[in-house]
Amino acid sequence: MKITESQIDFNNLLVAYFSMEIGIDSKLPTYSGGLGILAGDTLRSAADLELPVIGITLLYNKGYFRQIINEHGDQIEEHVDWNPNNYLNPLPNKVSIKIEGRDVKIKAWLYRLNGITGKVNPIIFLDTDLPENSDYDKTITHHLYGNDDHYRLAQEIILGIGGVRVLESLGCTNLKKYHMNEGHSALLTLELCRRESKNKMQKAREKCVFTTHTPVPAGHDQFEKHLVENMLGDFITPEIKGGIFINNKLNMTYLGLRFSRFVNGVAKKHGEVSRSMFPGYHIESITNGIHSYFWTAEPFRKLFDKYLPGWECDPFNLRYVLGVPKEEIWKAHLKSKKKLVSFVNKKYKLDMDSETFTIGFARRSATYKRGDMLFSDIDRLLKIAENSKGLQIIYAGKAHPKDWEGKQVIKRIIEAMRSVKHKIKVCYIENYDIDIAKFLVSGVDIWLNNPLRPKEASGTSGMKAAHNGIPHFSILDGWWLEGHIENVTGWSIGSHPSASKHSTHEEEVEDLYSKLEYIIIPKFYNERDSWIEIMRHSIAINGSFFNTHRMVQQYVLNAYFK
Ligand SMILES: *Cc1c(COP(=O)(O)O)cnc(C)c1O
Numbered sequence: 205m206k207i208t209e210s211q212i213d214f215n216n217l218l219v220a221y222f223s224m225e226i227g228i229d230s231k232l233p234t235y236s237g238g239l240g241i242l243a244g245d246t247l248r249s250a251a252d253l254e255l256p257v258i259g260i261t262l263l264y265n266k267g268y269f270r271q272i273i274n275e276h277g278d279q280i281e282e283h284v285d286w287n288p289n290n291y292l293n294p295l296p297n298k299v300s301i302k303i304e305g306r307d308v309k310i311k312a313w314l315y316r317l318n319g320i321t322g323k324v325n326p327i328i329f330l331d332t333d334l335p336e337n338s339d340y341d342k343t344i345t346h347h348l349y350g351n352d353d354h355y356r357l358a359q360e361i362i363l364g365i366g367g368v369r370v371l372e373s374l375g376c377t378n379l380k381k382y383h384m385n386e387g388h389s390a391l392l393t394l395e396l397c398r399r400e401s402k403n404k405m406q407k408a409r410e411k412c413v414f415t416t417h418t419p420v421p422a423g424h425d426q427f428e429k430h431l432v433e434n435m436l437g438d439f440i441t442p443e444i445k446g447g448i449f450i451n452n453k454l455n456m457t458y459l460g461l462r463f464s465r466f467v468n469g470v471a472k473k474h475g476e477v478s479r480s481m482f483p484g485y486h487i488e489s490i491t492n493g494i495h496s497y498f499w500t501a502e503p504f505r506k507l508f509d510k511y512l513p514g515w516e517c518d519p520f521n522l523r524y525v526l527g528v529p530k531e532e533i534w535k536a537h538l539k540s541k542k543k544l545v546s547f548v549n550k551k552y553k554l555d556m557d558s559e560t561f562t563i564g565f566a567r568r569s570a571t572y573k574r575g576d577m578l579f580s581d582i583d584r585l586l587k588i589a590e591n592s593k594g595l596q597i598i599y600a601g602k603a604h605p606k607d608w609e610g611k612q613v614i615k616r617i618i619e620a621m622r623s624v625k626h627k628i629k630v631c632y633i634e635n636y637d638i639d640i641a642k643f644l645v646s647g648v649d650i651w652l653n654n655p656l657r658p659k660e661a662s663g664t665s666g667m668k669a670a671h672n673g674i675p676h677f678s679i680l681d682g683w684w685l686e687g688h689i690e691n692v693t694g695w696s697i698g699s700h701p702s703a704s705k706h707s708t709h710e711e712e713v714e715d716l717y718s719k720l721e722y723i724i725i726p727k728f729y730n731e732r733d734s735w736i737e738i739m740r741h742s743i744a745i746n747g748s749f750f751n752t753h754r755m756v757q758q759y760v761l762n763a764y765f766k
Contacts, residue, residue, distance in 0.1 A: 212316070212326050214375040219257045219764055220382050221247060222367055222389035224359075225348055226261040226327060228315065230638040232291055233267030233284045234329070236348055236604070237568040238664055239417060241638070242470075242752075243385050245495035247327060249752035251319030252497075252517065255760065258376065259327035260367045260389075262359060263288060263313060266346045271602045271635040277618030279603055279611050288313055292329060299369040303361055304435050308341045309334050310366045312374070320497070320517060328370060330362055349604065357427050357435055360456070364391030365439070381764050383413040384464070387425050387456030390414070393463035394444060404443075405463065413763045414464035416457060416487070417661050419477045424457040461485045466763040470662040471683045473701065477658050490762065491683055492662040493755040496522070496747065499668040501543075501646035503536035504743075522671075522748035530736040537673055537739065544647025548598060548631045556596050556629050561728045564648030564669070566600035566636055569610040572659040575601065576613050578652065579620035580713045588717060589628045592725045596629045598648060600636035641665065646672040649728060653678035654697055654716065657706070660684075666694075670746035673739035677724065679712065687746045694742065695719050 223243035227235030235241060243259065250257040267284030274280055288294075292313035300307045311334055315327040332344045344358045367389065371379065382392055396408035418424055429452040433440055440448075447462075448454055461467055461482055468488045469475035475489025496519040500508065508515045511528045515521040525533075542558045549556055556562070567573050578597065579585065589595040599617055603610030614632070621630040633640055645651065651669035653660075653676065660682035667683065669676060676694035678684045680701060688696055697716050698707035707715065727735050 211324055212314075214258075214326070215377055217256045217258045217326075217376050218378060218380045219250075219255070220367075220371055220376065220379050221250075221257055221259045221385060222363060222383065222392060223259070223261050223385035224363060224388035226259055227638060228317065228327065229291070231286070232315075233286055233637075234261065234264045234348065236268045236602070238662075239386060241494075241641075242492060242664060245493070245498065245752040246385075246756060247317055247325065248319075248495045248498060249493075249756045251317050251323055251325040252321065253753065253756060254319060254321060254323045255325075255756065257325055258371070259317070259325070260363070260371065261327070261329055262345045262348075262363055263329040263331040263333075264345060264348045265331070265333050268348045269602070269605060273614065273618065273632060273634050277615035279614055281605050288329070288331075291315065295328075295374070297370065297373040298334075299366060299373050301361060301366050301369065302437060302439065303341070303358055305437060306338060306341065308332055308344070308362070308366075309336050310362060310370060312370045328367075328374070330366055330370060332362060353427055353431060354435070356425070357431060360388050360391055360425070361435065364389045364393075365395045368392050368395040380411065381413050382411055383415070383759070383763075384460050385415055386417045387414075387460045390456045390459040390463070393459060394439070394448070397444065397463075398439075398441075405447075409463050409465050412460075412464040413466045413468075413759070414460035415468050415470065415490075416460065416478055417470055418457075419474055419481070419658055419661050421481060424455060426453045426455040428453060457482070461487075466766075468763070471686065473658065473682065473685050474661040477661075488762065490755060490758045491686060491750070492664055492667075493749075493751040493753070494664050494667045494671070496671055496751040496753065499642065499645060500671045501540045501642065503539040504646070504672055507532055507536045519751045519753050520748050523744045525740055525743045525747070528740065530733065530740070533673055533736050533739055534732070540646035540672060541649070542647075544598070544643045547643055548633065551633070552631055554629060554631055556631065560594040560596045560629075561592070561650075561725055562596040562598060562648045563650055563652050564598050564644050564674075565652045566598075566633075566641065566644050567653075567665060568636075569601045569603040569613050570607065571609045571613060572656045574613075574654050574656060575599070576616045576620065577654045577713060577716065579617065581717065582620060582623060584717050586624060586627050588721045588725065589624075591721070593729050595725070596631075598631050598633065598644060600633040600640055600644060602636055641668070645669045645674065648674060650674065650694075650724065651676050651678075653684070654712065655679055655681055656709075657681045657698075657701065667746065667750040670742040670750065673743050675738045675742050676746075677716075677719070683750060687750060689741070689745065691723075692738065692741050693745050694738065695724060 225240030227240035645668035
């Protein structure tokens with residue numbers, strides 16, 4: 205049933221949330237990884253909490269790619285054909301924007317996001333694939349993170365400037381805040397300035413909230429001054445020209461920083477790292493979360509419904525899981541594990557089983573995440589498996605099409621997988637997406653994460669696992685610095701960042717193996733009771749806090765309405 209547009213009162217919306225990607229459903233291939241999933245979870249929680257928030261992003265007519273891994277371990281990328289008409293409603297509103305002197309028209313599509321209490325919040329997808337646009341301009345909203353700087357800047361112009369214009373045309377006249385989820389949408393600040401008659405910058409600044417996500421300087425988008433001037437023409441007025449270029453570049457992070465009254469990093473540690481990267485700016489932190497109900501699998505949803513009624517509206521209730529009988533925790537876990545095991549067995553003709561200790565690792569394949577770390581010393585891993593009652597490993601994750609190194613990591617995992625074949629069952633699930641993530645974060649026994657410090661701004665999949673009672677085993681970086689209690693919510697790998705001497709890669713590999721061998725695997729097989737105690741604490745201590753309901757409430761109190 206199509207709900208009529210009149211049910212959304214654009215005039216009453218107070219916050220516009222801008223993100224280059226929004227992951228709302230695996231059928232809408234408009235996201236690539238953590239940033240998009242966070243945006244989707246944030247908007248879901250806002251709707252559940254009945255907050256008047258509108259999301260805004262690009263449509264990506266060609267989707268993010270479908271991943272196939274061939275017999276050599278190479279990633280093959282395929283276009284995703286999808287029909288926006290099946291999920292979104294085209295809106296009659298069109299706005300235009302001048303890029304390189306051409307008038308580029310933008311059309312808006314509406315997605316209705318249903319909150320748990322029936323509140324419907326809008327998400328707007330911007331689309332330039334229109335007959336009246338030039339061939340090039342039609343492609344601007346085709347690919348997520350595709351092509352060159354010119355293409356990327358065109359996309360950011362559509363998102364930031366086009367986004368503000370579309371909101372206006374929809375009748376969003378009471379917006380109090382414009383929240384930039386990462387710097388991609390930061391051009392919106394200039395459009396807001398342009399609309400003011402005096403004290404432009406100060407007035408725009410009052411309305412802007414900026415969340416930075418990248419703890420490495422190279423990860424921040426920047427564009428050459430001449431490219432920006434060519435593309436935006438007289439939009440770059442003499443008035444702003446003097447203030448936005450640094451070393452002849454437009455750095456989107458600095459734009460967000462300078463024009464926002466509230467700026468935050470996505471975990472306490474990331475706030476610190478950001479403050480040292482951008483001295484002189486006031487940067488707070490609001491630690492990320494995930495949407496509790498969305499990421500909790502059916503068996504645990506039922507268990508929580510039985511013992512913790514109301515948990516889905518108020519995930520703080522998850523702290524009371526400590527009173528739920530251990531047998532029931534284990535039963536719920538086994539149900540999800542069996543589902544995952546039968547999924548991989550069927551799809552890849554394997555013979556995994558639901559008794560064997562199973563490690564999960566799934567993320568975008570970027571080199572700093574060190575996806576193949578577990579295979580650093582294959583003989584050692586084989587020995588660990590041999591000396592225990594068995595070991596299974598399940599991987600997933602796409603590499604960006606242009607990330608050759610990331611693809612090599614996948615290739616090395618596939619090669620290692622072959623070499624341990626008869627002793628350890630390993631599976632690499634292709635085409636990691638929201639649906640596969642749901643299987644994985646509920647169906648393995650432990651969630652492994654071993655990024656290179658301090659590159660993990662937050663990380664979120666360990667939070668999804670925690671909601672399903674799955675302990676976390678990770679480098680002390682990002683959110684894990686806040687969620688880690690050794691032997692209570694999981695285990696650390698390597699040194700604490702406050703230690704006088706930081707662990708090296710080799711020491712971290714050693715720690716990974718020895719904890720698996722001497723602490724984690726023996727506990728799993730021989731001390732089931734104490735293992736389930738850790739499962740309960742993962743939910744009680746980490747599920748109850750690392751969720752987007754808590755996170756959105758912090759944005760409301762500290763950033764939106766302060
Ligand atoms: C949660 C999720 C991510 C992000 O995981 P991180 O641990 O934050 O890197 C990426 N892709 C999918 C499909 C996810 O569900």
